[in-house]
Amino acid sequence: MIEIKLPIEKLLATKSAIDQTSLPNSVFNRAQADRFIDLVINESVLLQHCRVQRTNKNKGEINKLDLGTIVTAGASTQSKAQTYVPTESVVTYDNEKYRSAFDLKTDFLEDNLEGKGVRDTLLTMFSKRISIDTELAAIEGDSSLVTGDTQTASNNLLGVNDGWSVILQANVPAAQQIDAAGAAPSKKLYYDMKRAIPSRYRAAKPDYVWIVPSGPSDKFYLDMSDRETEDGDAALTRKNSLKNWGNVVVGGPWGIPMLEVPLMPEDLSWGTAGTDGSEIWLTPLKNLIYFVQRDITIEWDRQPRQDVWEVTIHFRVDFEVENPAMVVLGENISMAGNDYT
Numbered sequence: 001m002i003e004i005k006l007p008i009e010k011l012l013a014t015k016s017a018i019d020q021t022s023l024p025n026s027v028f029n030r031a032q033a034d035r036f037i038d039l040v041i042n043e044s045v046l047l048q049h050c051r052v053q054r055t056n057k058n059k060g061e062i063n064k065l066d067l068g069t070i071v072t073a074g075a076s077t078q079s080k081a082q083t084y085v086p087t088e089s090v091v092t093y094d095n096e097k098y099r100s101a102f103d104l105k106t107d108f109l110e111d112n113l114e115g116k117g118v119r120d121t122l123l124t125m126f127s128k129r130i131s132i133d134t135e136l137a138a139i140e141g142d143s144s145l146v147t148g149d150t151q152t153a154s155n156n157l158l159g160v161n162d163g164w165s166v167i168l169q170a171n172v173p174a175a176q177q178i179d180a181a182g183a184a185p186s187k188k189l190y191y192d193m194k195r196a197i198p199s200r201y202r203a204a205k206p207d208y209v210w211i212v213p214s215g216p217s218d219k220f221y222l223d224m225s226d227r228e229t230e231d232g233d234a235a236l237t238r239k240n241s242l243k244n245w246g247n248v249v250v251g252g253p254w255g256i257p258m259l260e261v262p263l264m265p266e267d268l269s270w271g272t273a274g275t276d277g278s279e280i281w282l283t284p285l286k287n288l289i290y291f292v293q294r295d296i297t298i299e300w301d302r303q304p305r306q307d308v309w310e311v312t313i314h315f316r317v318d319f320e321v322e323n324p325a326m327v328v329l330g331e332n333i334s335m336a337g338n339d340y341t
Contacts, residue, residue: 033294036315039124041290043131046211046261047138050288051322053093058293061090064322093291095316096161098137100130102311123298126313133157135263138290138319142166163319164288165279169331171324180333182274183340185216187223189330190253192340193282196328204326207284210252213264215335216280220253256282270332280330287326291318 028036037054041047053062073082104122141163145155169177176196180189190210197208212220252258268277293316301310321327333340 028294028296028298030294033296036123036127036296037292037294039127040131040134043128044135045263046259046288047131047135047290049209049259049285050138050290051286053289053291055093055095055291055293056295058295058316059092059094061092063090091289091320091322093289093318093320095291095293095318097314097316098134098157098160100126100133100313100315102126103306104309104311106307106309122311126311130313130315132263134317135261137161137317138163138288139165139261139264141319161318164281164321167319167321168281168324168327168329171321172327172329173325176325176328178328178330180330180337180340182270182277182332182334183337184335185212185219185280185330185333186339186341187253189280189333189340190256193280193328193330194254194256197282198325201326204284205256207286208256208282209285210256210258211261211264211281211283211285212258213266213278214260214262215266215278216333217258217260219335220258224251259285266335270334274332274334276334276336277331278333278335280333282328282330283321283326287322289320289322291320293317 034054037052041052137157137160141158141161143159143162143166145159147156147159151159176198178189178193178196183189197205264278266278267275268279269275270277296313296315298311298313301312303310
């Protein structure tokens, strides 16, 4: 009997030359890796606004400079000019490897309507899920979680590396960690957080953003909607009357934009019994760094006896905060509590 293969089967079963609009069954070249990274970032709310650092190495460091002292004096005040040297330090990254695995039934690949473009379509589908997983790891990653064959999918995703929440809790100065003690977000909470920005960084106020879960964002607009003003009407109808990034409404308290990040958790523990806690981060967005290595692989393996294609993607990323001293962290916020006072 003569076996007749569909064009898509030939595509999947061979390693022919692939241009940057298709997918290889091997290590991505630079253009393909950048395209995949772009797909993942663009499907994320927070990753597309933070600082993305693409690397060619698994670990390394990037320099950062901080001029936090006065460098100017009256020209006649000293016989010799006083000079100053910037404080030089580095941000160290160490990318962790992640794996995304999918099983696709052969019937799907045979009967699809995409033809030869099915691989690109599948990559877009995969990238949306990988984007969600990566953003969860960036926000909630906690290397103290137990991982292994008997652990949950959540632990095995989040337990590989520390995300921004853990990094901020460990490194933001204590005076800049505002404990709401189970209270709900209010204008007083936002006021106290704004006032906690160190004076040396207040000149950077135009770069600061409230990064909040959906609950605090919804409450802010609910409170705004009670005002019988144009801003109240805009809050009630969710019109982009103040400012917008893409589809994200960002009018925020005390003149600081607000970025709603739906994947930020609202079920954190606080106190002795609370389980509906959440956090608010006040920081320049570019202070959050997402390191991603271009050494990305995608592999398609046929398993005849199961009549499936196994698709496996490996990639390396890390999450760092450039300057935790710039951040103000609101903690133990509960939507069920009374307003913070």
